[in-house]
Amino acid sequence: MILSEIIKNSNCKVIQGTIDKEIQAIQHHSGKIEKDTLFVAISGYQRDGHDFIGQVITDGATAVVVEKSIDLNLIPDDVSVLEVADTKLALAEMANLFYQKPTEKINVVGITGTNGKTSITQMLNDLYKTTGQKNAVFGTIANFIGEEKIPTVNTTPDALELARLMSEAVKMSCENCFMEVSSHALKMGRVHNMNFNYAIFTNLTEDHLDFHTDFEDYFTAKFQLFKMALKGCVVNNDNEYGRRIIEAMKSHKRCLSYGFSETAELRADQIEYHQWGSTFHLNWHEQCVPVKLNIPGKIYIYNLMACVGIMLLEGFELDAISKLVTKVKPVRGRLEQVSSDPARTVLLDYAHTPDALENVLQAIHEFSKGRIIIVFGCGGDRDRKKRPMMGEVAQRLSDLVILTSDNPRTEAPELIIKDVLEGMTLSDALFVEADRRKGIYKALELAGENDVVLIAGKGHEDYQVIGKTKIHFDDKEVVQDFFDGRK
């Protein structure tokens, strides 16, 4: 594509060279330069793309976009140099044009909130697949284009990767894209310039206050998505921040509220909880339908209502939707049953916030007949405030606690554990075992008949990050090793 076409929506100052030249690729990483690449220099948290300009030109970049002034004496004359106010936003604008505005050709549903995003994307995929539609799903576990699984680092990819993935999804005839939109992504411009048809809000509770200055900053980031949604929003009415979104949006666009309270437009009642899932009624205006969901816990009724809300806005009949719900499958690493021993239930769950832990433990209380034994830890280099809160919740809602490590990252595991202990009281029912494998073994050894062991925090993750190293570690395999008698 011609450079002038790529930059036409960005307010660029041409510092040097021509904009009438052919560009083959856009990149922001110096390690991925090909012939005739447009390199966008980004000032990051660790590195500065501007420091790599010399190298990318040697490797084949023929145009660079900067947000800082650079020494033009070091740049060959035939390399075009463009200046913008913010290269992160310019990257999103340029990638959108380079990949031919892919989000205008696919129905994009963005999901935001502290907990429930991954679950909702997967549930929406199950529901829409049943209607015969092909989907892309972008999120924490991986990015999926139909059945193709593409590994990912971030929950929401950067703007360049997103535009590329979206254009691939369009090429592969996906009709919908269900994507998680993290508050980091919203704040860092990763979804700038995208077309969202719908936005879903799940909840806003303690997390990421290492990145956001306070709750208002966290909320403001999330709120951006609702301003962007073109066709409508589906919002949790039982959460105070959800009610703020509903209030702010209702005079601007269709805003469907869901929840258990009487004021929600889509409402669940007559609930019966079981270990395999739950049954309930969904009420919408004058209609009421019975529903059977194969995932246990009240939180999944919330997640399902969010999905149903989207389908209602899209014109599906409530009765028809309720029949599709039997096709919704449990989500990998979310209340996933992994025990091969019929006497003991062992569950994996990705709960890594106080609210998730509270909800998941409450869900287990709804069906458990014995004791609840929890194994959990907190991630390093992340929000420290949530640690004692998670400790308090774990102790309050379970009978035995094994406090262990999650992903310590660059922090000392013992110090993370110390933070968690601030919210707990010492007791015979509390064990500390920093080695996660040993912690899981300890819980399984202690579990008797009818007991439920919950291994929380890592869900689908098949690694542990210790220092800067990622080692293979899979809670599910550790449980299997225990039952197979491996040390």
Ligand SMILES: CC(=O)N[C@H]1[C@@H](OP(=O)(O)OP(=O)(O)OC[C@H]2O[C@@H](n3ccc(=O)[nH]c3=O)[C@H](O)[C@@H]2O)O[C@H](CO)[C@@H](O)[C@@H]1O[C@H](C)C(=O)N[C@@H](C)C(=O)N[C@H](CCC(=O)O)C(=O)O
């Ligand atoms: C804090 C944060 O969000 N960091 C993200 C950011 O990295 P960064 O700013 O550190 O990047 P950097 O390494 O300084 O590089 C700056 C620039 O120099 C370039 N560079 C860098 C090195 C080099 O050799 N050559 C080069 O050209 C890079 O391509 C980049 O353009 O940009 C990267 C590329 O897009 C992201 O992968 C990275 O996410 C890191 C891995 C991360 O852990 N992010 C977390 C906090 C996050 O975003 N989490 C949310 C989910 C949270 C949740 O829902 O629970 C998410 O959406 O993933």
Ligand SMILES: Nc1ncnc2c1ncn2[C@@H]1O[C@H](COP(=O)(O)OP(=O)(O)OP(=O)(O)O)[C@@H](O)[C@H]1O
């Ligand atoms: N609607 C919900 N409300 C509260 N907690 C939930 C809800 N849905 C799921 N959870 C809990 O949160 C955990 C994470 O769920 P999920 O992965 O769907 O959330 P997420 O928003 O994608 O998280 P992340 O921000 O890490 O990507 C689950 O394992 C479960 O314990």
Ligand SMILES: N[C@H](CCC[C@H](N)C(=O)O)C(=O)O
């Ligand atoms: N997206 C979340 C995942 C946390 C998962 C948990 N296992 C941890 O490492 O804290 C984060 O990066 O904060």
Ligand SMILES: [Mg+2]
């Ligand atoms: Mg997720």
